[in-house]
Amino acid sequence: MFDTILIANRGEIAVRIIATCREMGIRTVAVYSEADRDALHVLEADRAVLLGPSEPSRSYLDMDRIIAAARESGAQAIHPGYGFLAENADFAERCSREGLVFIGPPAQVIRDLGNKTVARRTMAASGVPVIPGMMEPGENPDALKQEAEKIGFPVLIKAAAGGGGKGMRVVRSPEDFVDACASASREAAAAFGNGDVYLEKFIEKPRHVEFQILADSFGNVVHLLERECSIQRRHQKIIEETPSPALTPELRRRMGAAAVAAARASGYVNAGTVEFLLDSQGGFYFLEVNTRLQVEHPVTEMVTGIDLVRRQIEIASVMPLDLSQEEIIGRGHAIECRIYAEDPLSDFLPSPGKISFIREPKGPGIRNDIGIYPGYTVPVEYDPILSKLIVHAQSRPACISRMIRALKDYVILGVLTPIPFLVDILSSEAFSAGKTSTDFIDTHFSDWMPALKDTDLAALAFVVDEAVNHGSQAAAVTRQEYSPWKALGHFRP
Amino acid sequence: MKYTIRIAGKDIPVEADFTEKGVVKAVIDGRTVTARYRVVAPGGIHFELDDGRGVNAYLAPDHEGKLVNVGGITYLVQDAGTLARAAVRRRGVKELPKEVTPPMPSVVVRIMVAEGDQVEQGQAVAVVSAMKMETTLQAPFSGRVARVNVAEGEKVMPGQVLVDIVREKETAA
16 A cells, blocks of 8 residues: 555645545645645645646646656655546556556556547447447548438537537538538647547437446456436536436446446446436437546445545555445435536636635535635636535435535635525426436526525625624725724724 | 615615614615524624524625625625725626726736737737636727737736727827
8 A cells, every 4th residue: 555645636626535545544745836835735735745837737737747746755656636637648657657656547548538439439349338420530521421311410520539518519400511510620620639520429308327437456347326417517517416316226237237348348447437328218328438536426425435535546556346246335315516616697707716704514414525715715727616515315305405405504705606506406396306417507597597585684684794893894994984993904903 | 774785786775773782673675674683703693583584694895895695695785885886897897898808817828919909899809717717808999909918827807907909099090
């Protein structure tokens, strides 16, 4: 087992990884950029090494600096978290060349699964259902159009090297195909340096259902049940849950078996996630494998009781998995809500700023993976995730009620958050009924406005604060009355 | 005590009576509300409402007023004194900007014009990024770039003018 691990990440995920390391008696090394001197992960780690300026390319993505930091601090292994270098095959390779353990799958596995058409071929060859479509990418629009006719419209054009919705187009009729194909290819070339695209059958109103897998270096592979992540905006998940309201035990068994087959087919080692699209008839199709710890991994931890980061570290130190598939049982229901610094009323624009107050929700079955603290300034340079609120309860209805309660108890002042939006989604009939497909927000919440029920109470709180505390500083200034006490501001004894 | 309070875009008259200790009797926009209250800590008030509910409110000062969180929602609550100024600022942000300024604290990714350049209304002049999301700032009107005030990589705030543009007419005159 390692005695020191470097965490090549920041924010809530770095803090969460440090927590498990401490439970395992492993020393932790944080890395940080100049913008993150006061970040929580820096304060939680045993040691912290400055990487460089705030730009990710000169800090969290700078392989040379990270390897050097590992050397300097005596770390034997590097946990990449999610994002940044987590799915970078070159980084994984570099680590092993330098004699450091990359806590994740082997470089070749990352590379193969990162190439979508290679991944599709591998999966199809081992009997994992894939979306009907092309096995080889292409560039010639006319040849591609013939393929589209074969698959049948609507089709989805995707970038071979892509992700995150870039270079993606839905085409519903043959007349639009050539133009859409050319623009997708241009976008892909600009974003990934590779204009190759491929075609898939477009699945209407799908659910996004993924299976967590664990694989050790001795050929043992298990799945840790599913997560449903259909509630998305701009292709970004915001609410995840397990179990999926759409899965029967039989479907779960078949999808789980397919996920394990996918892991075996790719020679997978460590923790990973096999993503599927599930159509309304119960047909499921391989989407991709995420070769990292997922943002939403805590819901799996809640229902299975298995610490995924601990398992990642054990597998990376070549310990065998002591878990059989039969031992993995999901108990109850878990939901995660992602809390971003964003304005739900202004098209979810980022809302960086200084946190003036935090009150975290507490109580049975509540977990909050948080990367901020009062007084901390949320930097403009990075992903706007502040925390992930996860709740666990015996049943889905109880879990939904618990999440609504926890969200209403969660107070963050200083930056805007989507908490009121999340409360309304969880309170909706469509969510209660489990009618969660990837177009859920567009269908039910496209012109959402918060119901401002408590404006009278807020006004009452304002006047009580004025009367009792003689007003806050800001109010004192605006009332334009002179008082030596108010003029003293912060320095009032 | 009488206030005019701006909340959720509306101005509402509030009259509050604190004569009984620990009790506030208020008339808010014509509605009578009575509640027992306790100030628990700076920024925390516990209410016992006459409908039987207990409710906590959390407050923090903000440069435009006070942030008040109650029932899972944070409200910006302002005193009448701030209204005029805030309203002007708000309008400046919501309507078509007259200046090249970012909508939120950001980092300058790219400046696409140089001093002396002629620009058309709507032409992209700068790209800023906040939390991995890029926003393109456009020229508010046609004219000539008089000055570029920032460099790529610099942190900028809303209201800060990144590029000064002189209107076409003014240039001609």
